[in-house]
Amino acid sequence: QVQLQESGPGLVKPSETLSLTCVVSGTSISNYYWSWIRQSAGKGLEWIGRIYISGSTTHNPSLRSRVTMSLDMSKKQFSLKLSSVTAADTAVYYCARGPFYDRSGWGHYFGPWGQGIPVSVS
Amino acid sequence: QSVLTQPPSVSGAPGQRVTISCTGSGSNIGANFDVHWYQQLPGTAPKLLIYDNNNRPSGVPGRFSGSKSGTSASLAITGLRTEDEADYYCQSYDTNLSGSYVFGTGTKVTV
Numbered sequence: 349q350v351q352l353q354e355s356g357p358g359l360v361k362p363s364e365t366l367s368l369t370c371v372v373s374g375t376s377i378s379n380y381y382w383s384w385i386r387q388s389a390g391k392g393l394e395w396i397g398r399i400y401i402s403g404s405t406t407h408n409p410s411l412r413s414r415v416t417m418s419l420d421m422s423k424k425q426f427s428l429k430l431s432s433v434t435a436a437d438t439a440v441y442y443c444a445r446g447p448f449y450d451r452s453g454w455g456h457y458f459g460p461w462g463q464g465i466p467v468s469v470s
Numbered sequence: 471q472s473v474l475t476q477p478p479s480v481s482g483a484p485g486q487r488v489t490i491s492c493t494g495s496g497s498n499i500g501a502n503f504d505v506h507w508y509q510q511l512p513g514t515a516p517k518l519l520i521y522d523n524n525n526r527p528s529g530v531p532g533r534f535s536g537s538k539s540g541t542s543a544s545l546a547i548t549g550l551r552t553e554d555e556a557d558y559y560c561q562s563y564d565t566n567l568s569g570s571y572v573f574g575t576g577t578k579v580t581v
Binding site: 391392459 | 472503504506514515516517518521522527559561562563570571572573574575576
């Protein structure tokens with residue numbers, strides 16, 4: 349079955365860059381959009397951004413230009429970089445498949461999700 | 471700063487029916503964007519439960535159903551079971567600058 353696994357440091361210093369990677373197994377990475385979503389006690393679930401195999405990315409405007417995403421088809425993985433982090437970026441970060449797009453149009457949902465990786469900014 | 475509002479908690483006895491509301495606005499649910507639901511069991515990642523308002527992914531029991539009307543949506547759980555105790559989140563697409571994909575505030579279901 350489709351599985352996603354996040355990896356990266358669990359502790360990042362303020363003003364530095366948070367870097368996470370998500371490895372995909374059980375499906376082709378090239379036929380879907382892939383997203384990053386985070387969950388914190390203060391803001392709940394928050395969509396960060398999405399990437400497609402073409403390199404096209406879209407991100408949450410609230411994160412302004414701090415988000416960079418990339419995808420490596422050969423390694424079946426995609427990555428997130430969030431710059432200039434503050435304590436407000438402390439959260440559990442999830443990678444997920446989605447949204448979906450096919451001949452019938454958009455499916456604006458996510459599934460499956462990775463198990464999540466807690467990241468603390470301190 | 472969730473855009474979709476849900477009740478903080480609902481509870482019911484085993485076998486009962488509970489519903490969870492999800493209230494949005496004219497820039498998301500009211501703009502005819504579909505609503506999706508996720509179940510988050512304690513200590514785990516959210517799992518897609520209902521997509522496109524009322525469709526269940528393979529493996530999701532028929533006890534779970536969704537509906538949408540106007541600027542709101544609802545998730546119903548019938549025949550409540552102890553393993554349904556979890557957090558539930560609605561999600562939709564939003565055309566405002568708050569973010570393209572928005573989630574609900576979450577509802578804790580206690581059995």
